[in-house]
Amino acid sequence: MNSKNEKKKTQKNGGKKQTDNVGIESNSERFFNRELSWLEFNDRILFESRDTKHPLLERVKFLSITASNLDEFYIVRVASLRDMQSIQYNERDISGLTVDEQLERIDAKTRSSMALMYSTYTRSLVPSLHAHGIDILDYHQLDKKSRASADRYFMTTLYPILTPMAVDASRPFPLIYSRQLNICVLAGRRSDGENSSTEGLISEEDGDDLLFATLQVPTVVPRLFECRTSSGLAFVPIEQIIRANIHLLFTGVDIISTGFFRVMRNADLDIDEDEAEDLLKEIEEQVRMRRYGEIIRLEVNEDMDIHLLKYITDALEINRKDIFCVTGPIDLTFLMRLYSGIAKNYPALCDTPHMPQKPSMFDGTDNMFDQIRAKDRLVHLPYESFDPVAAFLDQAARDPKVLAIKQTLYRVSKASPIIESLAMAAQNGKQVMALVELKARFDEENNINWAKKLENAGCHVIYGLVGLKTHSKITLVVRQEEAGIRRYLHLGTGNYNNITAKIYTDIGVFTASEPFGVDASEFFNMLSGFSQPPEWRRFIPAPLWLKDFFIQKIHKEIKNAKEGKKAHIIAKMNALVDGKIIDALYDASSAGVRIELIVRGICCLRPGVPGLSENIKVCSITGRFLEHSRIFYFFNEGAEDIYLSSADWMPRNLDRRVELMFPVEDEACRARVMEVLDIELKDTMRSHWLCADGTYHKLDLRGKKKIDSQIELIRISEDAAKAKEREREYKVFVPAEPPEDRQ
Amino acid sequence: MSKDPFIAIIDFGSLALRLKIFETFPNRKPKEVESVRTYFSFGAKTYRDGYVTAEQIAEFCEILEGYRLKMKEYALAKAVCIATSSFREARNKDFLVEQIRLRTDFKVVVIDNAQERYYHNLAVKENQPDFVDIIRNGTMMLDIGAGSIQATVYDKSEFIFSQNMLLGSLRVSELLSDLERKTTHYTEVLEEFISQDLDDYHSVEPKGISYKEFIAFGGDIGFIKTLAGLSSRAYCFLTKKQFLDVYDLLLRTKSTDLALTHNVPSLNASLLLPTAILIKKMLDYTGLDGVHLPAASLSDGVAYHLAYDSWGFQLKQDPELDLIAAARHIAKRYRSDKKHTENVEKHALAIFDACVKYHGMGSQERLLLRIAVILHEVGKYIHVSKHGSRSYHIINTTELIGLNENEREVVACCARFYAKPIMFSDRFYTYLPSDTKMLVSKLTAILRIADAMDASHRQKIRSTSITATTDSLTICCDSAYDLTFEEWAFDQKRELYSQVFGVAPSLRLRRPTK
Known part of the structure; x- marks a missing residue:
């Protein structure tokens, strides 16, 4: 990395750390470390992969998610800590740990988690799959016929796309891409000097006969080679096939x-x-630069030759403590491909397929504007389908009365109907403004592509405010009607992504409420660079207002509790990290406020500590869907304020992102949000409860009703859809029988 | 062609550019559907150096391109662009306007202070709850702009007086910016500076008004409301105690801290203290226990005016009444002969109304004639001879809220030429644009004969009946007095009327029957 980048990085990391939980005193008695808490979360997913109550292929999927999560954790979080370490930043975090201590504990925790991951893989999943006639085999475990088939695959498919890279004095060690599997080869030159195709492969040092080369396992073909064996279906990782044929x-x-x-x-x-x-x-440039990022971890197969290992670690300048020896296939994310490849042929090994239901608060997706104008409508994904969002945009794009469409885009699917609608709207002469967040991590390239496509279609594409990621989820449609301008909105807790909408639990509200509409216009104006409004009618955006608002709401509950009134807070989010909010919650607990938190991932709050947090309960729900909605409830002397938001209680959301929170005002919508909270808090099957020592445990089910909140919500959405269907059928006019048929 | 349902108004303020889009409806108040603001302080430079730089013009144009995108959302191609004191005081304002036009196709109209205050007052009248009831009592309206302030007084439902002072918050803060570095008691100096100008105002304001209400408005008032914990967008009444809390906060807090702790844009933060001092001074002076703070902007006023003009929107108060009241106040201040003026006004309007068929003028011109009549003798205050040219200068240096620069010039010219036998060779006449020349000629022609009808200032003519045909104008009048002098004067003054309208006027005395 050049010195300029080094300097920037130094400034950035120094600055970043200082803004997080500034003013909060380090205290291990009061706070958990966020990284260790995240590893706990990943262990909970790993737990699901070990839970035999789940169908087998679902467990396979959970293990893949655990592996993929861990990869991302390393390249982002651990990388960030390593940056801090490199600049000798050694302030303590809120849990009282220095950077070195954090890295040490992360390392220890990761090693034990990985041991559990691979033991789950080799001792539990592989044998269970075998029992169902599905084998994941090494090359040498194949029978003769299958080996021949694998060899043929090597020659016809793999061989042409392999590129061995030799290393010598004139050819430096090649660039090894992050997260991609490679094969390294140590060879000795034959003394007979036989001419060969490896002309470039020469000794490591002059006069030495040892040769070193690497080759990347291709990613353009599936990781697993599928073949039929006498016992059923078998899959062989292609790196095994390549290694078996490496002499070629x-x-x-x-x-x-x-x-x-x-x-x-x-x-x-x-x-x-x-x-x-x-x-x-x-950003295009920086995404390209990512391939040159500092190496922070090396995974090798457990039985790697000691010379080979030394060669690689020396060449890549890796510290020994960053080496992870793996007792199984490196990179278990291939399990997701396995799942998606065979799931349809093994329905018994999968969850019952879930079909998102028709949203119960909509009468079909015709006349979206009329329906939204009549009353607010709520859609709960993935229990209900994403169709209303797509229909809303599609109708807006076609409707001659629509003047303008504005939307924030954070993560969009590859073939997004949303993007198609925006492009069509621009072509139909609407004024379309899309805020594409180019800095959405790992979606940068995808978003750059959409941004260009939208611009070409005539949309006005903006990238938000300097230094702040735009994470809010909002769509505004401005329509000119007989009664004047009317604004229609969709506000949500999740991305406009039709693919993740089938997996992530999110809540969206459609409304034509005037104060919401005016706030939405001003919100977009602010994002386009016009000055911020002095105040908001309904919206509570971050970074300027949201954190203070939460603190005020918590303080209000504290005041009520102290006055002997009922005080209650329920908050559901993905992560709870913000020290100031945690402190306020501790104060609230001490004042007697009842606090129930549903935090899927990181939670730095230590619950159930006498004198600190005995009134706080924290649970985490891990199930077939990824819990993603953010809901905040404050009893507020019986007013029962309910808010939905795109933000977690994390400094990054509250201080460094443009986020949005909004109240749920319509009674029917409020009832539905409360129903979600109620069911999730009653979950006995999928909830893990956080203890004061930082560990999570599941409830002892003895004497308790078995409630899986996600299954319960699926049932509710199905019942509601059926009821709606019956209602619709009832309304259908049936032609009367012809007079001549009447007796 | 149907009228565009939206109006875009761009206000080039001293501290910010603001685009407002209003939706219009027949016979209804326009509704604001969008408002965006871009902070951009160029007024400070104009007030300090007297010109706008090329970089600032480029920045203007960039902001305007952003506004164009916003306007496209409402399928609007044109906007009403209004610039005020920060443009007015730039020596290069014409180049500035032209460059903006060439680069962005937005045509900026630089309005004078009287027009600016007219729009502001209009916005307040429409947005201040119970305005009509409030002004039944003595009411002080203080419009605090960046460049200047305007104090307007109402009493008994009538406009009484309005005075401009160069005490705008930005101007004051710019003027004294050096002092801030030189003294540790800047606030006291600021207060002294403002007090001195306000004392001058109090010396000319009408006496005997018992103030019962105080309305303050202007760009920074919104922040005062925010600091008081109230909504900046809506009307509010701030008690003196609430106001003094804000005032104390401003005295205690540095403007840089204000930006950080109270989310006030730093450009505005430093201007809040001068604004607060002005309000405090007026509260002290009037002895009232609170101040009305309506939400009213220049753009609102412009939108209401356009809706009044084109969409049949009924204003709470006829703006002509204020203008006429203002003109009468000026006439009184310059000791015009009230009876004579009223008599001439009656005759002039009667002639105007009788000749509508051929003079081709409308209600606005009738209003100008009326103002010209009211002010036609103000120059006599300085000297009875050549009072026409003295009236001209007085009118042109006096603010008539509701008249634009051109209209004021018309009124001033009428006062200049009505008594002058030779008008056509006067350089003030020859320099006029041809359409203005025509209007001035028509109005002066009427004023001349109307004035002649009371040449003796004795109001001898009680009533008239006028017969206008295509080739004659016959004014029959009733009088118990000898009209020889008036008839002679009429004969002397009727030539211009004949030339302008091609109709010969005649005055006939109808003796009362016994």
């Missing part, structure tokens, strides 16, 4: 040893928005 790539040398390895690099982008003239170009 390196003729004229003796292969001494081979090994598999994978590196992870720092993936944190280093964008200087103040200096960037064209943010889109800057």
